[in-house]
Amino acid sequence: MSWLHAAFDSVSDAQDALEQLAEAGVAASEIEVRSSIPLVHEACPVGLEVRSRVPLMAVVGGLVGATVAFLLVSLTSQAYPLPTGGMPIVPLPTAGVITFEGVALGAILCTVATVLYECRLPRLGGRSGPLDHHLASGSIIVAAKSDAGASDAWAAKARATEVQPAA
Amino acid sequence: MGRPAGAFKEEALLRPLSGIRPGLIAGSLVTGAIMGLLFFCWGYQVRNDIGVAGINRPVFWGFYITNFVFWIGISHAGTLISAILRVTSAEWRRPVTRCAEAITVFALSIGGLFPLIHLGRPWLFWFMIPFPNSRGLWPNFRSPLVWDMMAIGTYLTGSVLYLLLPLLPDMAILRDRALAETPASLKARLYTLMALGWRGTTQQWHSLEAGIKAMAIIIIPVAVSVHTIVSWDFSMTLQPMWHSTIFGPYFVVGAIYSGIGVLMVAMYLLRRGLRLEEYLTDKVFNNLGLLFVAFTVIWTYFTAAEHITVWYGHEPSEMAVFWERLAGDYAGIFWGMIIVNTIIPLGVLSFRWGRRPLATAIVGLGVLIGMWIERFLIVVGTLRMPRMDFTVGTYSPSWVELGVLVGSFGMFAMLYFVFVQLAPIVSIWEVREGDHIANPLPASSQPIGEEV
Numbered sequence: 001m002s003w004l005h006a007a008f009d010s011v012s013d014a015q016d017a018l019e020q021l022a023e024a025g026v027a028a029s030e031i032e033v034r035s036s037i038p039l040v041h042e043a044c045p046v047g048l049e050v051r052s053r054v055p056l057m058a059v060v061g062g063l064v065g066a067t068v069a070f071l072l073v074s075l076t077s078q079a080y081p082l083p084t085g086g087m088p089i090v091p092l093p094t095a096g097v098i099t100f101e102g103v104a105l106g107a108i109l110c111t112v113a114t115v116l117y118e119c120r121l122p123r124l125g126g127r128s129g130p131l132d133h134h135l136a137s138g139s140i141i142v143a144a145k146s147d148a149g150a151s152d153a154w155a156a157k158a159r160a161t162e163v164q165p166a167a
Numbered sequence: 168m169g170r171p172a173g174a175f176k177e178e179a180l181l182r183p184l185s186g187i188r189p190g191l192i193a194g195s196l197v198t199g200a201i202m203g204l205l206f207f208c209w210g211y212q213v214r215n216d217i218g219v220a221g222i223n224r225p226v227f228w229g230f231y232i233t234n235f236v237f238w239i240g241i242s243h244a245g246t247l248i249s250a251i252l253r254v255t256s257a258e259w260r261r262p263v264t265r266c267a268e269a270i271t272v273f274a275l276s277i278g279g280l281f282p283l284i285h286l287g288r289p290w291l292f293w294f295m296i297p298f299p300n301s302r303g304l305w306p307n308f309r310s311p312l313v314w315d316m317m318a319i320g321t322y323l324t325g326s327v328l329y330l331l332l333p334l335l336p337d338m339a340i341l342r343d344r345a346l347a348e349t350p351a352s353l354k355a356r357l358y359t360l361m362a363l364g365w366r367g368t369t370q371q372w373h374s375l376e377a378g379i380k381a382m383a384i385i386i387i388p389v390a391v392s393v394h395t396i397v398s399w400d401f402s403m404t405l406q407p408m409w410h411s412t413i414f415g416p417y418f419v420v421g422a423i424y425s426g427i428g429v430l431m432v433a434m435y436l437l438r439r440g441l442r443l444e445e446y447l448t449d450k451v452f453n454n455l456g457l458l459f460v461a462f463t464v465i466w467t468y469f470t471a472a473e474h475i476t477v478w479y480g481h482e483p484s485e486m487a488v489f490w491e492r493l494a495g496d497y498a499g500i501f502w503g504m505i506i507v508n509t510i511i512p513l514g515v516l517s518f519r520w521g522r523r524p525l526a527t528a529i530v531g532l533g534v535l536i537g538m539w540i541e542r543f544l545i546v547v548g549t550l551r552m553p554r555m556d557f558t559v560g561t562y563s564p565s566w567v568e569l570g571v572l573v574g575s576f577g578m579f580a581m582l583y584f585v586f587v588q589l590a591p592i593v594s595i596w597e598v599r600e601g602d603h604i605a606n607p608l609p610a611s612s613q614p615i616g617e618e619v
Contacts, residue, residue, distance in 0.1 A: 011607070036340055037600040038372040042607075050370050054377035058385065072297055076305035084309075094309045097396065101317040104389045108325045108382065112332065115378035116363075119371040121335075123364025133347035135367055136340045138599060 002165045005143040006158035007134035013157040014043045014140040020154035021144055022046035030145040036135045043140055057114040058107045065106015070099045130162040177598065180591045183441055184341065190440070191588055198581035205574025208567045209284055217287035219567045226550040226562035231285035234572055236542045237425070238278030239319065239397055240418070241535075244426030245271030246326045247390035250383040258604070259454050261597040262446040266437060267430055268330040269592070273582040274429075275323045277575050282315075284571060311399045318396045322389050329382050332375065336596040338362035394422040406549050407485040408477060417469040424462040424508075425538035431455060431531030433583070435524050437592055446593045449523060456522030459530070463512040470509075470541075484554045492548055500540050508537035 008014040014033065021031055028048035035043065040050060074090045081089045116122065131141050139159065146152065146163070155161050183191060212219050222229040245267035252260035283289040294300055295316050306313045339362040345355035365371065398418035401409040411417070431452070438447040474493075477485045492501045512530050515521035521530075547562050564572075586592070 011603070033369050034367040035372070036336065036367055037596050037603055038376055040369055040373045040376070044369050048369065050373040052374045052377040054374060054381050058381045073308045076297065076299075077308060080299075080304055082307060091309065094314075097314045097392075098308055098317055100392060101314075101321045101389075104385055104392075105321045105324060107385045108321070108328060108389075111378050111381045111385070112328050115332065115374050118374035119365070121363045121365065121371075124360065125364075128343050128346050129366060132343045132366070136344040136347070 001145050002163050003130075003143050004146040004152055004155060005130040005141055005162045005164060006155035007131045007139040007141050007160045008157060009139055009159050011039060011042055011140065014039075014142055016157065017142050017154040018043060018045055021142075024151065024154070026144055032143045034129065034132070034135060034141040034143070036138055039140065043142075052114075052118055054111055054114050054118070058111045061110020061113075062103040062107035064110070065102040065104070066099050067102075068106070069102020070095060072102075073098045130164050131160055134160060177591075177595050179441070179443060179445060180593050180595055180598075181341075181344075183587045184589070184591065188588070191584055195581060195584040195588070198577045198584055201577025202574055202581045203577075204570045205578055208570035208574060212284070212287070212567050213289070219565060221563050221565040221568055223560070223562070225553050225558045225560045226547055228285075228546050228550055229562055230543075230564045230568040230572055231281050233539070233543045233546045234575060235278055235281035235285070236397055236418075236546065237539050238274050238281065238575065239394060240422035240425045240538060240542070241429050242271045242274035242278060242322070242326070242426070243390055243394060243419075243422035244274070244428075244430045245269065246322075246329055246386050247271075247423060248426060248430065250329070250386045250390070253379065253383040254387070257454075258601060259451055261601045262443075262448075262451060262593045263430070263434070263455070264333070264597065265330075265590075265594045266433055266592050268326065269583065269586050270426070270429060270433060271326045272323070272330050273579050273586075275319065275326060276582070277578055279319055279323065280575075311396065311403050314396045315400060318389075318393045322386075322393045325382065325386050325389055329379075329386055332382065333379055333594060333597070334361075334590060335363060335365045335375070336367060337591050337594060339365040339367060340595055341591075391419055394418045401545065401549075406553060407482070408473075408488045408549050409545070411473060411476075413469060413473060417473060420462065420465050420469055421538055421541060424459075424466045425535060427455060427459050427462060428531035428534035428538065431459070431527045432535065435528030435531075437587070438524060441587065441592070443593060446598060447524075452524045452527050453519070453522045456516045456527045459512060459527065459534075460516045463509060463516070467509045470505075484552070487552045488549050491552060492544055497544055497548055501544060504537045504540040504544070506537075507533035508541070 006017065008017065018031070018033070022045075028045040031045040031048070033039065033043050033045060044050070073095045077090050129141070129143075131139075135141060142155075142158075143164075144154070152161075182188075220229065220231070222231075249260065249264040249267045252264065283292055286292060294304075295306055295313060297306055299305055306316075308314075338358055342355065342358035342362045345352060345358050349355055395415035395418065398414040402411050402414035404410060434447050434452070434455075437443055474489065477489050491497055511533055515526055515530050520526070550560075551562060552559055
């Protein structure tokens with residue numbers, strides 16, 4: 001099955017195309033929208049649920065970072081205890097500073113890793129898609145799987161169209 | 168999308184990235200040569216030992232630590248200011264964030280060099296890394312110096328990622344343009360690599376926005392912690408005029424203050440040099456100028472609070488340092504600092520005419536000088552007069568330290584010159600998004616019917 005890609009100059013044209021695709025009964029999973037700005041709430045295939053676990057994973061990363069940092073401080077300090085004149089070997093206030101940085105580092109790394117995972121990046125061998133050069137000048141690309149003989153009327157307002165044959 | 172397709176309004180942003188720009192190449196070479204001074208002086212010091220620097224008893228921390236605190240402070244220009252503006256959804260942030268975030272990464276990299284330079288024997292630096300050395304010792308996590316390394320490492324990691332993450336969509340725009348124009352060029356391959364395969368799908372945008380928002384929230388406390396911990400290098404000791412409970416916030420405020428100063432100067436030079444008047448508008452300078460006024464007042468308040476408390480307590484060791492600053496050897500630079508950090512900013516930026524680009528850049532330059540003096544007075548002013556009277560000493564920097572200082576500014580400028588030739592210094596997609604928000608649904612375009 002091939003894909004029909006269409007580049008639109010305005011968000012409203014892309015929205016019209018998406019509405020027509022929905023009316024024609026094309027499933028959201030068979031439609032893709034690409035743009036050079038975030039249009040998650042404006043030009044989204046009808047019925048498509050976009051979700052992100054970034055906030056949750058940032059918290060998880062923070063907890064893991066805190067645990068690792070605290071263990072690093074406490075275990076290494078106890079492995080070779082320096083003379084502290086009767087003061088604690090692992091004082092919580094000083095361990096807290098390192099633990100705080102561990103929270104932040106864990107959360108940062110987990111956030112970035114989650115973004116890359118959800119975006120399916122890096123895709124180093126991946127080439128630009130059809131019409132993607134239109135993204136550079138601000139167009140919005142709507143792509144939909146097309147059956148032979150099905151109406152392509154949804155792409156009527158497009159400034160450019162291209163059919164991508166099935167791989 | 169707010170502007171017709173084909174009419175690539177952001178052409179001004181791509182100008183530095185296309186073709187050979189003699190001005191930018193000359194700038195890179197000149198600043199690169201100045202940066203060479205840093206490495207020459209450092210190499211000379213490594214070869215001839217730390218004695219070639221002017222530091223000696225009792226002033227063991229001189230220019231190097233002053234520069235360290237200064238550059239770490241400068242780094243607060245970017246990520247912190249950018250994150251605050253993102254979290255508060257300030258629309259005028261859009262042209263500012265990228266050039267601010269780049270400042271952070273470059274300033275942190277330079278600031279991080281100074282402890283190595285100060286170490287004298289930089290090859291022993293790995294003793295600070297949490298990895299047991301040949302004697303089975305781990306770093307002493309009770310030491311503020313180790314906290315420093317952890318905090319700066321975290322901030323640098325976060326800042327680099329915070330710069331790179333929002334860069335992906337712009338790299339994809341550059342990739343798509345380059346592939347359409349010259350598919351086999353080195354530029355096309357470079358941008359293809361740097362875009363990591365970004366396609367701009369709905370899911371990608373959703374995840375990226377969530378990631379940027381999360382990073383902005385995380386990075387703010389990290390930035391605050393970094394300069395607080397730098398201040399604890401001083402305030403955790405009992406030295407006169409260092410052992411202060413307000414040193415943390417005082418350093419953070421000073422860092423943001425100097426950060427805005429360098430941002431003003433950088434933005435003015437970018438606006439003039441790259442002709443970005445359309446993006447770095449008078450309104451942006453006016454808003455940053457107002458922020459600058461606020462931080463002038465806060466910094467002045469902290470400086471006054473710090474000195475009045477010491478004067479009222481009248482503790483002899485502290486008063487020795489106090490009078491040295493206000494009426495002694497350092498009175499000239501102290502009052503100079505007050506002029507460039509308080510009197511001039513308030514006198515100029517309080518008026519609308521003073522918040523125009525050139526005026527704010529000049530004030531920003533003055534604040535940079537003033538904040539460097541502040542760090543010098545804190546570091547050297549106290550160490551010259553420690554608690555034990557018989558150890559009073561003097562300090563004057565050697566040519567090696569001066570060379571390293573000048574070279575660090577060259578390095579900063581060189582990194583910036585290289586960056587503006589590799590990536591758009593104003594975020595294209597964020598500016599486009601701003602246009603779209605201001606003009607959400609323009610009239611439907613007519614079908615062109617171009618078949619590809």
